[in-house]
Amino acid sequence: MSQATLEIRAISGHAGSVPGAGVKRELEVCKLIDTTTCIGCKACEVACLEWNGLTFSETTFQNSYQTMPETAWNYWNLIKFNEHERDDGSLMLLMRKDQCMHCEEPGCLAACPADGAIVQYANGIVDFQQDRCIGCGYCITGCPFNIPKFSPQARKVFKCTLCADRVTQGLEPACIKSCPTGCLHFGTKAEMKELADHRATQLREHSGFAKAGVYDPSGVGGTHVIYVLHDASDPEVYGGLPADPHVPWTVQLWKKPLKWLGNLAIVAGVAGVFIHYLRYGPKTVPEDLQGGKP
C-alpha cells in the first residue's frame, strides 16, 4: 500500500489522534482556475473522465453549452456556462470549471460518521475512501459547494480526488495537464496565490475589470482550488458559486457541541449509576414484598 507516501492530516469519524499526522513536512498543493481565459472547450471534462475511467453518460440538451445541470457521481468536473448581463447592458458568457474545492476545513469530512471514509492529506487533498464509505450521504449535507454525489449503483458517494493518485507520484491532475488555453494551473498553494493575485491585478489595471479578484473563501478556511474571477464581488453569477461558503450550522452544531454533550451524557449516566451503587449498594427488596413474586 502506498499510504506512506501521502501524509494524512485529518480522518472522518475518527476519534483520537491521526496516525502520522504532523510528522513530515509536505507542501500544500493548489489548483488555480483563471475563469477569464477559459474558452469552455471541456478538454478538462474529457481528461477527467479518461483518467478516472468514468464511463460516458447520456446527457440532455439544456439550451446551453453545459454538459449537464450539475456534476454527477461519475462526472466530477463540469464547466458551468452562464450568460451574464453586465450593468452597462453588455452580455458576458461566463465559464467556470466546477469541481471539488478541496477545502482547508472540509464540511464533508466534518459531517462524515464513517471512520476513515473521508481523508484529508497533508498536501490539502480531500479524498473519499469508497471501501470505508457507508453511503449515508451526510457529506452531501456538509458540503457548501454541492459536490459529493451519491451513486445508486455503488451505494457510495464519489467526487473529484484532485487526482490524488497522480499528485502522489509527482504528476499534475489530468484536467490541469489537458487545458489548451493555459487557464488551469497547478502548483503549491503559495505559488498559485501569487499567480492569481498577479493575474487579478493585471485584469484590474489593464483589462478594465475593476472588480477582478481571487476566490479563496475564508469561510471554509481557504480552498485548494482557487479562482480568478472578472468580478470577485459577485461570485454567484458564475453558476452559483457561493459568495461566503460555510459548513452548514446544523452540521457544525451536531458534530461539535451536541456530539460532546451526547458523549458526556452517556458517561455521566454510567458514572451516576456507578456512584449510586457505591453509595447505596445493590437494590434490596423489602421483605414484605418478597413473597409477592409470581
Place this chain on the structure above:
Amino acid sequence: MDTTRRDFLKVAAAGGAAATVFGFDLAPAYAQLRELKIARATETRSTCPYCSVSCGVIIYTLGDRAKNVTPQVIHVEGDPDHPINRGTLCPKGASLEQDILNPRRLTKPQVRRPGKTEWEDISWDNAIGEIAQRVKKTRDETFVEKDASGRTVNRCEGMAFTGGCTDTNEFNYLVVKAMRSLGVCYLENQARV
C-alpha cells in the same frame, strides 16, 4: 478507603468505557490510495490524428513489451515534450483512448461498389490492387500533355491527393514524388508535423 477487588474492576471498566467514548481509539487508521494506473505501462509517442495542429500524444499500453504480452492501450495523454502542445490537448484529443478502444473503429479496408448501399470488407492486397487499376485508368483518360495554346504541361486533372495530419515530412516527400510523377496537381494535406 478500602477497595475490594470487585470495586477495582468496576472502576476500571467504567474508566475504559469513558476513555472510548471520549476518543482514545488506538486502532490504526489508514487511507488507501489508488495506484498510478500508468506506473509501469509502455509509453509510445504519437501524433493526434484530428486537426492540423498535430499535437503530440503519449499512448500508454499495458505491459512492458515482453514477448508474451499483447499490448493494449490503457491511457492517452498529451506529450509534455512536444513543442506544439506541450502536454495539453483539446477535448477531442483528450478522448483519444475512446477513439482507439471503440467497437465502431474501422480496422480493415472496406469498399462500397458502384450502385451498392453496403460496405464490404476487402483485403489490403486487393484494395491496393484495385486502387492501382483505377489510378492507371484515370490517369490514362485524363492526362493532358499540352494545353490549349500548345504548351507542354504534362498534368493529370482527374485526380487529387489529400493527406492527413499525422503525415510526416518524410512521408509527404514520398507523396510529392509519387503524385508529381503521375502529373497530379491537386495535392494537399493538413500536416504540420
